[in-house]
Amino acid sequence: MSKPLEGIKVLDLTTFVAAPVCARMLSDLGAEVIKIEPPKGDAWRETSRNFNVSRFGDHMNPVFDIYNSGKKMISLNLKSAEGMEIFWKLMAQSDVFITNNRPDALKRLGISYEDVKDRFPGLIYALILGYGETGPEAGTPGFDVTAFWARSGFLRDMALTDGEYQPLMPPSGAGDTVTGTNLCTQICAALIRKMRTGEGDFVRSCLYQSGIFTFGAMQLATQQPGGRQYPRSRTAGGSAGGVTGTYCCSDGEWLFMANGGSAVFMPRIFNMIGRPELCEDKRYMDKDEAAKPENILGIYQLLRDAFLTKPRSEWLRLGKEFDIPLVKMNHFNETASDEQAIANGFVEEMVYENGDKIMMPTIPLMMESLGKVKTKITPRIGGDTEEVLLSLGYSQAEIDAMAAAGSIRVHKK
Numbered sequence: 131m132s133k134p135l136e137g138i139k140v141l142d143l144t145t146f147v148a149a150p151v152c153a154r155m156l157s158d159l160g161a162e163v164i165k166i167e168p169p170k171g172d173a174w175r176e177t178s179r180n181f182n183v184s185r186f187g188d189h190m191n192p193v194f195d196i197y198n199s200g201k202k203m204i205s206l207n208l209k210s211a212e213g214m215e216i217f218w219k220l221m222a223q224s225d226v227f228i229t230n231n232r233p234d235a236l237k238r239l240g241i242s243y244e245d246v247k248d249r250f251p252g253l254i255y256a257l258i259l260g261y262g263e264t265g266p267e268a269g270t271p272g273f274d275v276t277a278f279w280a281r282s283g284f285l286r287d288m289a290l291t292d293g294e295y296q297p298l299m300p301p302s303g304a305g306d307t308v309t310g311t312n313l314c315t316q317i318c319a320a321l322i323r324k325m326r327t328g329e330g331d332f333v334r335s336c337l338y339q340s341g342i343f344t345f346g347a348m349q350l351a352t353q354q355p356g357g358r359q360y361p362r363s364r365t366a367g368g369s370a371g372g373v374t375g376t377y378c379c380s381d382g383e384w385l386f387m388a389n390g391g392s393a394v395f396m397p398r399i400f401n402m403i404g405r406p407e408l409c410e411d412k413r414y415m416d417k418d419e420a421a422k423p424e425n426i427l428g429i430y431q432l433l434r435d436a437f438l439t440k441p442r443s444e445w446l447r448l449g450k451e452f453d454i455p456l457v458k459m460n461h462f463n464e465t466a467s468d469e470q471a472i473a474n475g476f477v478e479e480m481v482y483e484n485g486d487k488i489m490m491p492t493i494p495l496m497m498e499s500l501g502k503v504k505t506k507i508t509p510r511i512g513g514d515t516e517e518v519l520l521s522l523g524y525s526q527a528e529i530d531a532m533a534a535a536g537s538i539r540v541h542k543k
Contacts, residue, residue, distance in 0.1 A: 131498075131499050132499070133159060133499060133500060134159050134160055134497070134499060134500075135156060135160035135318075135321070136160040136161075138156070138161040138162070138225050138226065139161065139162050139224045139225050139226070140153060140156050140157070140161045140164070140224060140225065140227075140228060141166070141220050141221055141226070141227045142164060142201060142228050143165075143227070143229040143231065143241075144165070144172075144228055144229055144230050145172050145173050145174055145231075146172075146173065146174045146177070146230070146273070146306070147174065147197055147274060147303050147306035147307070148258045148274065148305075148306035148307075148309045148337065149228055149229060149230035149256075149310060150165075150172075150198050151197050151306060151311065151314075152256065152258075152310040152311070152313040152317070152335075153198075153228050154197055154199055154200060155311065155314045155495065156228075156314060156317065157200035158199070158200055158493055158503045160500075161225075161226070162202070163200065163201040163202065164204060164514075164518060165198065165201040165202065165203050166205070166206050166208075166217065166220075167204070167206075167539075168205065168206075168207065168208070169205055169206075169207050169511075169536065169538075169539045170511075171511040172194070172198075174194060175191060175194050175511070178191060178193035178194050179191060179193075181193045181302075185486055186482050186484060186486050186488075187483065187484050189510050190482045190484070190486075190507070192480065192488050195490070195505055195507055195508045196490065196505060197303075198508045199493075199507075199508065200506050201508070202509075202514040202518055203509040203511065203512070203514050204512065204514055204515040204518050204538075205511050205539035205540075206515075206537070206538055206539075207536055207537050207539075208239060210535070210537040211537075213537045214239075216522065216538070217241070219522050220518075220522070221246065221253070224253065225321065226254045226256060226317055227253055227255050227256065228258075228313070228317075229241075229256070229257060230257070230258035230259075232260075232269060232271070233259075233268075233269070234269060243255045243332050247330070247332070250330065251330055252328060252329065252330045253330040254320045254321065254324065254330050254331050255331070255332050255333070256316070256317050256333045256334070257332075257333070257334045257335075258309060258310070258313060258334075258335055258336075258337070259272070259334055259335070259337070260272015260273070260277045260336070260337050260338065261277055261281075261338045262336050262339065263334070272337050272338065273337075274300070274302065274303060274304065274305040274306040274309075275300045275305075277305070277336075277337035277338040278300075278304075278305025278306070278308070278309065278337045278338065278341040278344075279300035279304075279305055280300070281341060282338070282341030282342055282344070282345050283345065283348065283349070283352075283360075284298070284341070284345055284348075285297045285298045285299070285300060286360075286361065287348070287352070287360035287361050288360070288361070289361050290361065290362070290364055291361050291362055291363050292364050295361065305337060305341060305344075306337070308340050308344055309335050309337050309340040310335070312335045313333065313334075313335035316333040316335065320333055365423075365426045365427050365430045366423075366426075372420075372425070372433075373387065373388075373389045373395075373396075373399070373430070373433065374387065376459065377434060377437035378434075378437065378438060379437055379438065379440060379441055379445055380438055380439060380440055381441040383441070383442035383459075384459040385437065385442060385446070385449075385456055385457065385458060385459060386456075386457050387399075387433075387454065387457075388455045389455070393415065393417070395454060395455070396415060397409045398452045398454050399433070399452075399454060400414075401452060402448050402449065402451075402452040402454060403433070403436040404436075405436075408432075413425045413428065413429075414429050442458060446458060465477065465491075466488075466489035467489070475492055475502065476491065476492055477489040477490060477491055477492065478490055478492055478504065480505060480507070482507065492504075492505065493505070509541070511539055511541060512539035512540045513541045515529075515538055515539060515540045515541070516529055516540050516542075
């Protein structure tokens, strides 16, 4: 069965996470993706080695593979005439160009959208931005942790004020993944439009805007006058604030329970904890009464104490029995062995050259036409340079001469 994007050619001049995620998704959807790295390689190859991957050897890196799987990897020195000549040949045969280089850098290389739009009118030019195209911080370097997490308000406002207040620390790559997925969606729409019109497009996705939109409900809820105040305590936030949240069990493990602000779940919760008489208690069942601060605190303390009487496994069993949205709070490393994740193929075992194994998160693409999408081990720097240049018509002697001159980097397989 053919894949949705078979026949589409993508040129990838990206680094770190957001834009590479987008290109990886296009590859998994069937596009041919050629990634250009500088002679020293994508900076993410080295930076991501901080994520405890040294056991895989000098050239193997699962944290690089997860965002670059399925791409052909070539290495060009774009400061050389030969490197730029190759770049333009690749651009001429591409349907899509993806980059997250800053606009000033693209202008210096002569490959900004304004530079190429007339030369390649059918090209879809896709750009990841940090803070947007205009405004006082348009040229500021933007990362997932700064533009998406810190600037959006999440880290300041979602920390609890119970005890000493500390802003949260962000997870790595989550905002990048949202932003890259958004760019992929726009590219797919632009490809459909191109089928109808033959015209290219200029599509952008911005880390800061993605953060604002992702946390849009919070942005709206906090606007004044009359908006909610954040950061706040565990029990501030309407009747749901006393129920929805984290609970420690008798074995020291943690659960998260939600009631969605719905009275539908309250009788089930009271029966689950062995307090059916509370189903008739107006303090917790009447909407107006339940929203009073003293009753929010009361229900939280009641539930907190109840959960401390049994181990997590027993509460999970009861949660399933009473059909309550109650879930164990995993550590990151627990997802690798999580029965539900394994049953659905959300993680898969990968074996590296040195025999080391790791459970790799799988990309969230589930289409009948794709089948099972597997993460592939990424070639080394310049691993596909020779193959791609031969396909462009360069001779072996020309390739060897350019490699000797430092215009390209070739890794012999």
